[in-house]
Amino acid sequence: MGSATPSPAPVRVLWLVKGLGPGGAEQLLLLAAGVADRERFDYRLAFVRPDKTHLVPEFQALGLEPERLGAGSDRRGGWVGDLRRALRDVDVVHAHSPVLASAARLVARTLPRTRRPAVVVTEHNEWTSHRTPTRLLNAATAGLDARHWAVSDQVKETVWSPLRDGYAVLIHGIDPDTVRPDPGARSRLRAELGVADDEVLSLTVANLRRNKDYPNLLRGARIALDADPSLRFAAVGQGPLADEVAALHASLGLGDRFLLLGYRRDVHDLMAAADVFTLASAHEGLPVAVMEAFAHGLPVVATEVGGLPHQVTDGVEGLLVPPADAAALARALVAVAADDDLRRRMGAAGLERSAAYDIRNAVREQESAYAALRTASART
Incomplete structure (x- = not known):
């Protein structure tokens, strides 16, 4: 042999x-x-x-x-x-x-x-x-x-x-097999964050860097909150602009309506707790966080930069707005928060799209x- x-x-x-x-x-x-x-x-x-x-x-x-x-x-x-x-x-x-x-x-x-x-x-x-x-x-x-x-x-x-x-x-x-939050994650995390059942939680996952344009996000959130107090915001991220972002957050009087969570390892559980995913970037490549948001069935509100228009079809998986336009960002957030059926339709479209990633x-x-x-x- x-x-x-x-x-x-x-x-x-x-x-x-x-x-x-x-x-x-x-x-x-x-x-x-x-x-x-x-x-x-x-x-x-x-x-x-x-x-x-x-x-x-x-x-x-x-x-x-x-x-x-x-x-x-x-x-x-x-x-x-x-x-x-x-x-x-x-x-x-x-x-x-x-x-x-x-x-x-x-x-x-x-x-x-x-x-x-x-x-x-x-x-x-x-x-x-x-x-x-x-x-x-x-x-x-x-x-x-x-x-x-x-x-x-x-x-x-x-x-x-x-x-x-x-x-x-x-x-x-993404690896679809890893997008599996704990069964009780939504209720547990919303309780931890102090978000009521009838409130709409927007989540952002982005490091505190210039290209993520947190000033645009925070100012948009302020305008949106003034128009719809049922909105809540949370952001996961750390980085060199932490002090600058915290100072702007304080000056806008956002308080606990916009939670700066820092670095977290439980992003998938937080996405399960959210109702909308928001990204207000000035520049982007192809954000992994948006793919993960799709896999969680979240509608996306994002700026029309970088690879985002190839990920998010405006009016289908979410809403796209011009960069550095806090008022436009706020209008999109208020529109999505006010319409439960719209969020469900966009979330379902995103979930279907996630299979390609x-x-x-x-x-x-x-x-x-x-x-x-x-x-x-x-x-x-």
């Missing part, structure tokens, strides 16, 4: 991300880790920012131990040496940040060709949302990629025009690319 053909060694893949805070790209990686093919692919995860470790326990629970680059160095760029060592031992590095993507491209070129991994990149945000030096460095080095994706058509359209055709749109998503589709396409790149490298 002949001996069995040995299985090929797993493709070694390094996921590279700026931090492991509760941001959209990080959440997508966590969801991808839960459905990835761990037999055919040896996944590793590296990050840089020491202040962004919120999701480390979640990755560890999935058997993926994150490595913080530069942890043993006090120098500002000490992580670059760790990155070079990490790149020597993988077949593919997949970067999820324009700064780290640029670094990975350049550092990879310092390695011998036989030890040089293929670099692939996912653009999660519009290029126009990045600082000018970041855009310039990203544009200057993007030609070194073996593959690059954008998370939405809108993100692709902001890529520097000479490079744009090389970007494929790959819609990421299974992250397994994106992960399988990425893994096919990883395997092809390893095979191509072996032939050269």
